[in-house]
Amino acid sequence: MGDIYKALADPTRRKILDELTDRNGQTLFEICTRLAGRHQLASSRQAISQHLEVLEAAGLVESRREGRYKFHFIDPAPLRQIAERWIPPEEPV
Numbered sequence: 001m002g003d004i005y006k007a008l009a010d011p012t013r014r015k016i017l018d019e020l021t022d023r024n025g026q027t028l029f030e031i032c033t034r035l036a037g038r039h040q041l042a043s044s045r046q047a048i049s050q051h052l053e054v055l056e057a058a059g060l061v062e063s064r065r066e067g068r069y070k071f072h073f074i075d076p077a078p079l080r081q082i083a084e085r086w087i088p089p090e091e092p093v
Contacts, residue, residue, distance in 0.1 A: 003054075003057055003058040004058045004059070004060065004078050004079075004082065006054070006058070007054050007055050007057070007058035007060055008058075008060075012035075012041060012043060012047075012048075012051055013054060013055055015039050016031060016035070016048070016051055016055065016061075017055070017061075017074055019031055019034045019035065019038070020061065020072060020073065020074040021074055024073050024074055025071045025072070025073050026071065026072055027070060027071060027072070028048060028049055028052070028070065028072070029045070031048055031052075031072065032045055032048050035048065052072060058078065059077070059078045060074065060075055060076075060078055060079070061073065061075060062075050
């Protein structure tokens, strides 16, 4: 789980996850465009690509190649595991 915390520690990576939550299945170009337009983040494509690699390594993002394009999708399963670790299921009253 350490990789998840490291991945979530960076504000740019959290913004990438926000953008994928808002619109899943984006290319690198689309993510860069949305980050620049909505968050005034002028990071290079290479920098965003490296952030995506960290998110992928942590299991928070999955990528699929379709032809020339690579699409990125959020995977919330690791976040659920974190929540389940400290938030017990509600017991019936």
